Amino acid sequence: MSEVASPRLLATDAPASVKTNLTRAEYCSPDIYAKEIEKIFNRQWLLVGHISLAPEPGDYYVKQVGPESLIIARDKQGALRAYFNVCRHRGYRLMDDHSKGCTDGFVCPYHHWTYDLDGKLRTVPGTRDGQDFRFDEYPLHEAVCDVKHGFIFVWLGKETPPSLNQALAHWNNDEQIQGFEPERLKLAHREIYTINANWKAMLENDLECYHCSHGGHVSLAIACHFQAFYADKQNGQHFPLREGMSTFSMDGQRVSKKSLGAAENGESAGFLLWPFFCGPVFFVDHAVSLELTPLGVDKCQFICEWYVHEDAVEGEDYDKQKVSKVFHITNMEDQAFGERNYQGIQSSRFVPGALHPRREDGIIAAYEVYRQMMAAD
Ligand code: FES
Ligand SMILES: [Fe+2]
Structure with a gap:
């Protein structure tokens, strides 16, 4: 054998x-x-947290979502926004990983470009709006953001997404x-x-x-x-x-x-x-x-x-x-x-x-x- x-x-x-x-x-x-x-x-719509993580205007938190880091923030009008955590100057990661707090704007730690809560570039050290370039051409990149049953979802792609409600319609258990x-x-x-x-x-x-x-x-x-x-x-x-x-x-x-x-x-x-x-x-x-x-x-x-x-x-x-x-x-x-x-x-x-x-x-x-x-x- x-x-x-x-x-x-x-x-x-x-x-x-x-x-x-x-x-x-x-x-x-x-x-x-x-x-x-x-x-x-x-x-795909992706879950990034609950509304209680940013309940008031100015509240924000930073979350890693796959290869992206996002700043989820509530603007002055109380609307939730999701920004890519990328400075429009030279791409520095704007806010610290896992950070959270309440602010009236986002300051890049590298050269101190500063953004409003609605993502607009507010100030650039050493120049004025229009002197060398227009500030309104450099807002933070933004993802689509929506809420379902208190949970915040984002859509990271550039195409217009189906509504979150539509994407979840088959569950049929809202009540x-x-x-x-x-x-x-x-x-x-x-x-x-x-x-x-x-x-x-x-x-x-x-x-x-x-x-x-x-x-x-x-x-x-x-x-x-x-x-x-x-x-x-x-x-x-x-x-x-x-x-x-x-x-x-x-x-x-x-x-x-x-x-x-x-x-x-x-x-x-x-x-x-x-x-x-x-x-x-x-x-x-x-x-x-x-x-x-x-x-x-x-x-x-x-x-x-x-x-x-x-x-x-x-x-x-x-x-x-x-x-x-x-x-x-x-x-x-x-x-x-x-x-x-x-x-x-x-x-x-x-x-x-x-x-x-x-x-x-x-x-x-x-x-x-x-x-x-x-x-x-
Ligand atoms: S990379 Fe953000 S200010 Fe320079
Ligand atoms: Fe298991």
Whole structure:
């Protein structure tokens, strides 16, 4: 008997009836990644936070959104604006990463060009408007910004977007979400995960719960009803809870004493967008927002924010560690899944595999959209 087995030669093409994930190049090629930024990232509404992060005129915060840094600001009239964090002089990053505050304008730290809250160039050291160039020709670059149920979305591309309402119309659960009074929230905690994987390895993981039941998410399994996920054809419409569980937490018990609106124990609702997976999910006592963005062909970022009722008092009504614990543990587990999946995908022998038609139908649906968007002009 031979001591070594002959390697089996594998067919690399799946039958047409089988839905698959993508080719190795689609996960690993810098050229395809550049095309994804142009055709998908710049043509999708992306979640960047909640209105409570900039409630008053002059309030602003800086957020990394994939390869872009944005300044989300409320102008003097109270309108939300989203500026690319790029000085119009020589392109310096205008405001510090992750900074926030209240201001009457933005001053570039390099040569002190100064911009108004509406993005207009106000002053340039050493010259006057019209002396050497016209200031009105150098406003900050601006993204389209809109709000749905208290959450702020941006459109980074130069084309006119479909309205945010139109992009979210298929959810058809506005009334239920309004029951959570989603405008009346405040940030309790934020975690930023930098993940060594192509963004689509994480997207796939976010769109299925096939991996949840095999010991992958022991903490999540306490409150979450995994089987009900498979039946949820609108992946993300709600996060089903097990019988008797009130909310998403380590023990299924509430993590904040103040309810969101008229929500009841065990209730949940959400609305999500993809291919770049983002959106909020509401529970009786807190909400969680999720943002998946790319940082490069082999790196992505996942931002998770936890919100509680605006009147909830930290230390009295909630403990932010308790509010965030179950999702934080789950996010770290998912990060490990995504990174290890991407390690396998980078092998020269990786070929697209068969997706489970019922437990991975969320991925199948998302890749139909992905392929259409990539093929569009
Ligand atoms: S680059 Fe901003 S002032 Fe020079
Ligand atoms: Fe997971």
